[in-house]
Amino acid sequence: MRRIRSASASAGLAAGCAAALLLAACGGETETGSDGAGTLTVWFPGNSESEMALVNDTIVPAFEEETRADIEVTYVDWADISPKLNAAFAAGTAPDVIGHGVAATADLVHNDRIEDLTPYLDELDEAAREDMGAALPGGTVDGAQYMIPLIMTIRMIVYSGTDFAEAGLDPDQPPETWEDVRAVAEQLTQRDGGDITRAGLVVPSDPIGAQQAFGTFLWSNGGEFLNADNTASVMDSPEAVEALDYYVRLYQGPDAVDNTLGVAWAGSPEAQQPIATGDASMQLSNAGSIGKYQEAAPDRDLRLMMPPAFEGNEPQAFGGPANGLMINKDSGQKDLAWDFITHMIEADTNTDYAEALGALPIHASAVDSDYISANPELQKAVEALVSNHPNPNVPGWVQMRDAMGQHLERALHGEVDPQEALTAAAREVDQVIESGS
């Protein structure tokens, strides 16, 4: 009896110990560590198959051959990266080169986690910098360059040439001001009684999409979210109220032209979005996806309209870097990291990368590349990049954006008037600015 008993008592313990030993045995192979000579760790801001193939098979081998360095790449979709990056910074295991969305930059700068790249950038030749002139400002915080953009995005109106022609409009002469866009939208809207059966113009109205769409209206009416030194909000200006009023009237009133209020169609597959299904004739979209829209609806003659402005203002549309690369402040390989970044933003490499992702490249000169010049609409998108306007890069931006999104949502639903909504949003944004400083 006794023997059995003691065996039984230790059985559970043995299982526990075995597990512990197993863990230790399964531990990571001892590495030389990221600070060992010549190893560079890079976290890419995306993980699509085409991106991985290009980077693994072409970009990295070329760079390794050139520099004799060893590159260890991890791919994480930038939408998933925050938990991973936060844990890594807390444990001191963050990589040398960090890819992320641009909205994260300011908080990383604020916490002294990433390197100021301005001195590195200054060493590039003038022409190269000018070629990236539309892209680089999106990666700056307080005037210093912290992120080098990899791909660009800009909001443009996709419209159906077929619908235009049917309505007696000239598809080759799209409107150039928001006032004209509105007029055309009313012409294109089809109604059955009071219900819209085909929307003239649809604009995203989910909280994040609404903030970006509102920015597009605001900036092209001469307004801004924050003052010049980012110390206070100015989004309750008359220009802002006017811009929001325009936005709200797309949905509200008898002449409404958009029946998708609250529907988060922007997250759906291109083929299901209103412009492709024929439920809308114009749609404010990510311009880089024009190829996918065309592919989804080949009969609808889908085209891009250059960014409009309110009369008397310059066109400005939400846009900027979709993602980019930064250098870890604690990296022991900063020069090598910078070499890698310059390799990534070399014009041909970057265009290949953008093509693999179906996005817009960062160089103005890419307009003549095979990828872009093959599609005249894509060419328009690259040309329009000069009008891109990024969101402010300030600490706590994500919080500000979410706060704004909620007030904008209320205004769009007609629950509060534009002035009220903007005053409330401005107040909340000011609170975030205060709590951060």
Next chain:
Amino acid sequence: MTALMARARRRPRSSRLWPRVMVLSVVTALVLLPFVWMTSLAFTPEGAAFSEVRLIPAQPTLENFATAMRVANLDTAFINSAVVTSIAVLTNCVIPVLAGYAFAHLPFRGSKVVFYVLISTAAIPVSVTLIPLFLMAKNFPLAGGNDLLGSGGSGLLDSLGGLMLPYLVGTMNIFLSRQYFAGMDRDFAEAARIDGASEFRIFSRIYLPMARPLIALVAVFSFTGVWDDFLWPLVVSTSERSTTVQLAITTFASTGNVKYGALMAATILVSIPVLVVFLVNQRGFISGLSEGGLKG
């Protein structure tokens, strides 16, 4: 209800079976509806995905499955997930079951408090415990170049050991085991004790054999939970060598670059092992006591 009546009156099987089969069929059809579309999408050519979804694709293709298989690391991911999941299933079928049995049948002073404290950890969202757990993985002694105090190397990061770290004992399995054993009579133990059997023998020879449904449950739930987890592997894996199936399939759901057909195909491929494990184990759910084990 019909179950009880059928059993009680010992009617011939077939006459009582069909209403039951009918109801189950209807419910099954409803439950599976979303997967019909999923499967349909998996066989629809990528270009046509979502623009012409129908029950049976116009031009069915295996191209999406080929794309899914081709992804550089799906094979590594399968092996890693299989290793991590199998080990977690093994430990979970032993450690929590033993503890659950003790909480149900061998209470000791303070056992209730211990039980509730252990269980309570399941009620804290992962968002909060993720970073401390990551720090523990990184500072795990004697692993990945670490010294006895856990510094100097990368610990369990980016390794299979790191991947399985949070899964070895599921607190909910302790709870489940306790509840299961609590439903069993204590008198068997009483009788065996009088006969002089040891406590472990009572557990392993009397209660464990009657707990086959429990073991099947623990195995299935542990398998599913570990196989399907995303957040922990996302954080702890930093290279292909420690990737998992759930990380691998996000390749097709990359922001702005969703490949619908391949995503559905990959999801189907990745789900098959779990369903096989379930199918094999589901018999276990209805054996055990109902076979008369109690009467012995």
Next chain:
Amino acid sequence: MPTGAPPRPRRRRPHGKPALFGALFVVPAALYVAIFQLGPVLYGLVLSFTRYSPLSRSGPEFVGLDNYRSLYGDPEFGRAMLITGRYVLQVLPITVVIALGLALLSNRAFRGVGLFRTAMYVPHVVSLTAVSMIWLWIYSDDGVINQILDLLGMAGQRWLSTEDAALNAASAMRVWKALGSNMVLLLAGLQTVPKDLYEAARVDGANAWQQFRAVTLPGLRPMLTYVIAMDIIYLAQGFTEIFVLTQGGPYGSTTTVNFLIYTEAFQYNQMGSASAMAFVLFAFIAGLSIVAIRVGQGRRL
């Protein structure tokens, strides 16, 4: 009651050798959980009294009860608690009742029953990334539900973009997802109900419903308790389905507490207040679960 319920486990005083072995059997599990689960939880508890960004170099800064205090007056958090409560209360009973029905129906060996059970379990298995795309589509304006309504001559709805419908739409998906695991647990629970009690009940002339009330339900009690407690614990932490279907909207009408916690922790990098929220949520879950467990054990509250 016409028949005797299964004997309830007698309460035993903790003493002597069985108790010693009980403690020993618990040690491996307890050690592991204490280190790898309780440890991180306690760390989180400490953080809840601090202001801390994982990105910062300076580490947590002690702020006392500030995080809890600001939650107390925060209407957004209060609303999220209410939404979470409503979510739990509307998903839980439906799931459990349907799952119990299915368990009773499939508690029988016949050709193909394994396939039924496996089919029910499929939703629990398939990862949400892909499934959510299907559900987004099912709920979309031109989606399956609206098409069916259209066939029946009824007007379609905006399932995910109106305040009234969105939480219900998410709940429906959650019921669907949880059905299989609940059914399987209850199925296993049914096996612990001693057969001879049914015999006895039958001899006493009990009809099916009486047998269910007098034999099945009491015998199923421990497992039913587990199922309900488990559902409470997981539902109250509802996050993924919200994240993929509605992002907490429209108007924050589907913003559950756990959705707030994730946002606070990983979007705003405020681990301190995220942890504080987590412990308030914990208190809520613990409260509900204790009620459920006590009721399940047939005790007064």
